[in-house]
Amino acid sequence: MSANLSSILFLITGVLFILALRGLSSPETSRMGNFFGISGMILAIVVSILSVDIFFSNLVYFVIALSIGGIIGGIIAFKIPMTAMPQLVAGFHSLVGLAAVLVAVSAYYSPDSFGLGAFQNIKTASIIEMGLGVSIGAITFTGSIIAFMKLQGLMSGSPITFTGQHYLNALLGILIISLISYLIVDQSTQIFWLLIIASLLIGFLIIIPIGGADMPVVISMLNSYSGWAAAGIGFTLENTALIITGALVGSSGAILSYIMCKGMNRSFLNVILGGFGTDNTSSSTKEKTEHKPVKNGNAEDAAFLMKNASSVIIVPGYGMAVAQAQHALREMVDKLKKNDVKVSYAIHPVAGRMPGHMNVLLAEANVPYDEVFELDDINNDFANTDVAYVIGANDVTNPIAKTDPKSPIFGMPVLDVEKCKSVLFVKRGMSPGYAGVDNELFYRDNTLMLFADAKKMTEDIVKHLD
């Protein structure tokens, strides 16, 4: 296939991928979008196979490699429970990162087949692009593995910090930039591998100090990195499809990180440089309100309150995902609707462990998406609502974010659940949320605490609604 024809076809691939993202602007068009994405990918694979000289032995291995990957991917896609989506996406990002590293290493050792010059005599522009691609790929790889392990519970979700951490990271960052620049004058294997090792190390070090509830930012950030890695490889291989896709994915991840940071009123740097709970302000606010009594309720009280309400807003959080309570919740809502209670769902941007996490879980439980509202669209409705049912959320409802400038979460947009006539909190215990801040809502007169597992409590309420 001529280079011009394949370039045009790769451009079409890029356009199909743009349409794939465009389709996600509404659930109705999203499946068509996914179809465009799949077509684009098939086109890209076919075009690249037709552009290389194929010889039989390698073709056999290639087909085997593709089939093994396809089967593993297919099985994962069908078996994975929806609550495990965050770690799945993190795991997938690590694969993109590793694939980018492998392609770059391969291009480094056989630059002639990539049209980049000869071994250790690669064109200057290409070696810089290759250095960038391999470095970002390696960071994505180890960073995503740590994120995966934290989300899967294979390692503690709490931040791991040590003295001099930031200096070490800064030093490694400078080392990586110097090594990439040094590749211009010396393309020896030592420099190339040192660059890879330093990048692998910094990927690991960047993610370990970040705590569990900051994971939405981390996953989005790694999503963005995997895009930039692909773009870096795209520049090296002079391939338009890779450059376009890398730019799309890179900016998509960056926007999601921005939305997540805004949802927590924290700067990106603040999230990256370490978790909540390490500053002293949070512990002082915690002590102040320790001994006030709370009103303790049971499923029967909750069922009574909601049955007699005219409107209920459900506020789900990560606790719902952990308890897998979404199906029980849907059952409860069905019962309430039969009693002519108007029910809607309020989703905070950072609820859960990844962007849109709650929406997917509710979708899995067959909750119609037009009953599910984002923070800005529903926040004014709390004042006219009888009951707020907060299930597995905490910090995102804390009114202290609006009132106390000293609180670490001050300025974070929160759901105004305290404006409801009564608030039901399903929680396992009194422990503060991720930010380490006590929630004064627990002690208010119109709050009823329901201490239980989210799923069990919701099921009990369902029984009492009959």
Added chain:
Amino acid sequence: MEIDPFIFRLSIFILSIFIGYFVVWSVTPSLHTPLMSVTNAISSVIIVGAIIASFSSIDGSNISFSNILGFFAVTLAAINIFGGFLVTQRMLQMYKKKEKNNNK
């Protein structure tokens, strides 16, 4: 004066960032999880590099180090492509069921 082809690629890159910016802002927040899984799937278009690597020997008889890396990269990218698109499809399917329920 000849323009370096790199400049053309850079132009494509910059303009694509802007396209990505506007397209992604129009994605509805309830589909942010499928957005992540689908961007993950499409970034596996890196398989085009893996394909070049897989067939990169000169004489065709020996399997080189680059070929082996290529096959590995193909496997990893394939996991992502199939896994990413299929899991996205599975999620989007869940959003569909509700449309029907709604219309009933």
